[in-house]
Amino acid sequence: QKVMKVNDELAQGVRLRLEGAGVACVNIMSAPGSGKTSLIEVALRALQGTPRIGVIEGDPDTTLDAERIAACNAPVVQINTDGGCHLEANLVGRALGDFDLANLDLLLIENVGNLVCPVGFDLGENKRVAVVSTTEGHDKPAKYPKLFRSADLVILNKIDLLPYVNFDVEIFRGYVLGLRPGVPILNVSCRTGEGVDAWCSWLREAASGA
Amino acid sequence: QKVMKVNDELAQGVRLRLEGAGVACVNIMSAPGSGKTSLIEVALRALQGTPRIGVIEGDPDTTLDAERIAACNAPVVQINTDGGCHLEANLVGRALGDFDLANLDLLLIENVGNLVCPVGFDLGENKRVAVVSTTEGHDKPAKYPKLFRSADLVILNKIDLLPYVNFDVEIFRGYVLGLRPGVPILNVSCRTGEGVDAWCSWLREAASGA
Ligand SMILES: Nc1nc2c(ncn2[C@@H]2O[C@H](COP(=O)(O)OP(=O)(O)OP(=O)(O)O)[C@@H](O)[C@H]2O)c(=O)[nH]1
Ligand SMILES: Nc1nc2c(ncn2[C@@H]2O[C@H](COP(=O)(O)OP(=O)(O)OP(=O)(O)O)[C@@H](O)[C@H]2O)c(=O)[nH]1
Ligand SMILES: [Mg+2]
Ligand SMILES: [Mg+2]
Ligand SMILES: [Zn+2]
Ligand SMILES: [Zn+2]
Secondary structure, eight states: OHHHHHHHHHHHHHHHHHHHHTOEEEEEEESTTSSHHHHHHHHHHHHTTSSOEEEEEEESSOSHHHHHHHTTTOOEEEEEOTTOSSOOHHHHHHHHTTSOGGGOSEEEEEOOSOSSGGGGOOOSOSEEEEEEETTSOTTHHHHSHHHHHTOSEEEEEOGGGGGGSOOOHHHHHHHHHHHSTTOOEEEOOTTTOTTHHHHHHHHHHHHHTO | OHHHHHHHHHHHHHHHHHHHHTOEEEEEEESTTSSHHHHHHHHHHHHTTSSOEEEEEEESSOSHHHHHHHTTTOOEEEEEOTTOSSOOHHHHHHHHTTSOGGGOSEEEEEOOSOSSGGGGOOOSOSEEEEEEETTSOTTHHHHSHHHHHTOSEEEEEOGGGGGGSOOOHHHHHHHHHHHSTTOOEEEOOTTTOTTHHHHHHHHHHHHHTO
16 A cells, blocks of 8 residues: 555656646556557557657566567667566656657557556556457456556457457447446557557547647 | 465465365466466366366456356356455465365366466466467567466467467467476467367376376
């Protein structure tokens, strides 16, 4: 509990710094491999620098995700938690120093792949995105409800794979809307490009809210 | 650290109880939705009661997984962690009381879907199984190494989806064997049945080791 309280205070510090610099912030969460990095890649390529986006990548180990983002020409910082299961505000606060915030409109944070632990840690974001992939089963929101209760956007990714999996989109939507009434749910495929326009619109909206 | 020490002692208690009853125990871990429950379902149907298997299901919420196992006619207990991100030995120890251990050969524990937190918690098992699905990306072992370092078996599930995803099996195997030299890696599809025989053989082997 004390850990949480300290984190919340640090998160508020991050929030104020970002607000002062006019940078909006989005915390992207999902299970491992749902497509968080892919969603950031497709958005960066489609948005082509407007708004100006910086990325914080969180993983227990490796710089693989940051390398993918760097290849999209966006400023990126990789945080390795060395086995830690979620990002925390102190790590994000430290990473902020590596960005030229004056030249950014939006900071995207890709959290550690985990449907449970990241949820309780405010990172100073304005918005939270929960990603589920069609390959994980439509019962994920019911079994891991906490993430969905605080989501501002839910992305159902890999819809190109629907023909090959037992995923009932209506059951999934029912669970999500039961936990977070009115939350927008986008069907996206990073592979085919379906839904990427709507995802980019949402990001532009988030950036302009800063 | 103290939490870990208490857990290890309780786990040793579970281990001795199971050994005394002649019941082997396997801890199955993976990201959410990789197919842990599906792998248990296909094994139960193929093995048809030999060896005699009981199942502990761990999830933050719902009894959905236990219901699926019950439909396979195996004794099953659902543990809800109420938001907790991993099973612990105290929970497993308590669940043991709901089984007729004298009439079981093998206890399968499906851990909470999470590639990080469950790894540090001994549950009293003899063997650990790590499951990765072809839809999650071949870099998962590199990014979440701790689980693979302690795996006795690695299952690559959903191989029926290989034609539709960017998953390099050789890169994946390289990562896994680098972390845990010599570990068996099984390619399985719960959908087509491929690899299920080998999975069942491994389970029979595990059960006879009790
Ligand atoms: N078929 C299909 N595959 C996808 C799609 N989006 C991502 N993938 C694949 O899914 C795998 C995981 O994608 P990532 O973007 O690395 O997922 P992630 O959530 O960032 O993974 P972690 O950071 O490790 O938790 C990769 O093999 C991607 O190519 C999609 O829309 N369709
Ligand atoms: N195409 C295909 N789909 C599969 C396969 N195995 C499982 N699935 C699907 O993957 C989804 C998740 O399977 P589950 O067995 O519930 O996965 P899980 O690891 O138990 O999920 P959690 O307990 O929630 O972490 C379901 O929609 C399954 O039908 C497979 O071999 N091929
Ligand atoms: Mg990623
Ligand atoms: Mg399951
Ligand atoms: Zn955690
Ligand atoms: Zn944890």
